[in-house]
Amino acid sequence: MTEMFYKIVGERVIGSVKNKELNQLICDTAMEDGFETILFPFVCKYWKKGKSSITRFGVTYEIYTGPFSASYAGSRNFIKAGTMEELACACCEDDFLILTDSLSASPLMPMNFPFYFPEEHKQLIELIEEKKPAAVIAVTGKHPMCGLNPFPLFEDGNFKIPNAYIDSSTANIIFESNDPVFLEICSDVTEENCSQLVVAKKKDTPTAGRIVICAHMDTKNDTPGALDNAAGVAVLLEVMKKLSNYNGPYDLEFVPFNGEEHYEVKGQLEYLNYIQHMQTAVKMVINIDSPCMKGSKTAYSTYNFDKSLCDLVDRKLEEHSKIEKGPEWYAGDHVMFAFRGTPCMAVTSSNLFEDALELTHTPKDTAEQVELHLIEVTAAFIVDVIRALDSRDRPS
Incomplete structure (x- = not known):
């Protein structure tokens, strides 16, 4: 054996x-x-990830590709949201939405998951889709049920918005100013x-x-x-x-x-x-x-x-x-x-x-x-x- x-x-x-x-x-x-x-x-x-990154003031930082994400490349302003109330008030259409705090504290179940899909996850995903951001970046930490640190907030081929995730240290660099950032997400789904x-x-x-x-x-x-x-x-x-x-x-x-x-x-x-x-x-x-x-x-x-x-x-x-x-x-x-x-x-x-x-x-x-x-x-x-x-x- x-x-x-x-x-x-x-x-x-x-x-x-x-x-x-x-x-x-x-x-x-x-x-x-x-x-x-x-x-x-x-x-x-079947998902093959590529290298993804954020560039700010000419300096490029490697970030984590969201599993099954669509690819993306572009420069946009970013909007932060850490609560449902902040997200509800956010104007982020065609900008980058950065999720923090309670909104990115634990992974979201996939849409249409047949065995378990909490109502709070459904509400969050629907609100994100309603806001129509160009891409979503989640600031995450240690996964509550495995060794990943940081962890992907989304792992769902049915979620069509390009997405990635970063740790708090990368987030702090981005948050030093409100200037636009260049985001590249490399992802291949077949x-x-x-x-x-x-x-x-x-x-x-x-x-x-x-x-x-x-x-x-x-x-x-x-x-x-x-x-x-x-x-x-x-x-x-x-x-x-x-x-x-x-x-x-x-x-x-x-x-x-x-x-x-x-x-x-x-x-x-x-x-x-x-x-x-x-x-x-x-x-x-x-x-x-x-x-x-x-x-x-x-x-x-x-x-x-x-x-x-x-x-x-x-x-x-x-x-x-x-x-x-x-x-x-x-x-x-x-x-x-x-x-x-x-x-x-x-x-x-x-x-x-x-x-x-x-x-x-x-x-x-x-x-x-x-x-x-x-x-x-x-x-x-x-x-x-x-x-x-x-x-x-x-x-x-």
């Missing part, structure tokens, strides 16, 4: 060559182990053919339902994604290998979700559309995301579990010294099932909130951050949970 882990590590943005190669590798591995494979094709937006893979082990006889084991396989730009989520995919493949001869009462589905790090989440939507037409219900989802960080244990959290299911998993916990129960978290692929009432178990590193999130989505998320022996340990725990569920629900 160590060799497979190193094959997975590397930037694998949805639509990229590396992403497509990994999808094929997982498919080939599954077929070699005797699983059925299904591919659901779709078209996604369409690519992608696919969502589903690996299945189905019973020939009536089934007790389906157990879904999933881990997202894609990354953000500019990160090797070792912890997030090459380690999770490696655990998924190890569980798949251990259950290649599975003959329990459930159908099994292994889903390397392709799109968790993308604003369109098309892989997830393809899978949800697929299961909508299935006769057998999903009895449990096990989502593996950012496990096996060095210096940690593996932590699991549960959602919509009844007492008997909680007791079953807790008994398995006693047999695994490197596994512990952790807090609930609502930022992974298990959430779209948990909100539907499906019993879910999320598997991650025990230090997710203390240390792991500081690495995610950054160049620091390298293979050296992963405790390789925990891949086997984590997979063994998941298999034991599934086997225990089998024993409980196997027809007598």
Whole structure:
């Protein structure tokens, strides 16, 4: 599994060559182990960033390109807004709108995001669009849920206004005077053919339902994604290998979700559309995301579990010294099932909130951050949970 882990590590943005190669590798591995494979094709937006900059008084400062932004080049005055009240009063049509303070404190959810789109985000985006700025520049800091500093305020191909983001030190230089600045945003958005893979082990006889084991396989730009989520995919493949001869009462589905790090989440939507037409219900989802960080244990959290299911998993916990129960978290692929009432178990590193999130989505998320022996340990725990569920629900 160590060799497979190193094959997975590397930037694998949805639509990229590396992403497509990994999808094929997982498919080939599954077929070699005797699983059925299904591919659901779709078209996604693929983003390549260029270098963006602001020039003031002949001095050029490199800035960060907004993911999926349109390109732009031009000189304009700028208007600052740090509150909704300031934005409502701003006259910034065809000028640069610079968002600060509460308006840029946390990332905005993509427009039309199918699972969650807060009303306050909707109101802010609509007001920005109403103001018709030539471009938007966000002054941001440390991302609340990953290691990016600064972070992009927008990550949305449906937001058509060119956008970029800067840190506070660059903002302070710009704010030294009200003179016009020259802004250049270099960004390239194309369409690519992608696919969502589903690996299945189905019973020939009536089934007790389906157990879904999933881990997202894609990354953000500019990160090797070792912890997030090459380690999770490696655990998924190890569980798949251990259950290649599975003959329990459930159908099994292994889903390397392709799109968790993308604003369109098309892989997830393809899978949800697929299961909508299935006769057998999903009895449990096990989502593996950012496990096996060095210096940690593996932590699991549960959602919509009844007492008997909680007791079953807790008994398995006693047999695994490197596994512990952790807090609930609502930022992974298990959430779209948990909100539907499906019993879910999320598997991650025990230090997710203390240390792991500081690495995610950054160049620091390298293979050296992963405790390789925990891949086997984590997979063994998941298999034991599934086997225990089998024993409980196997027809007598």
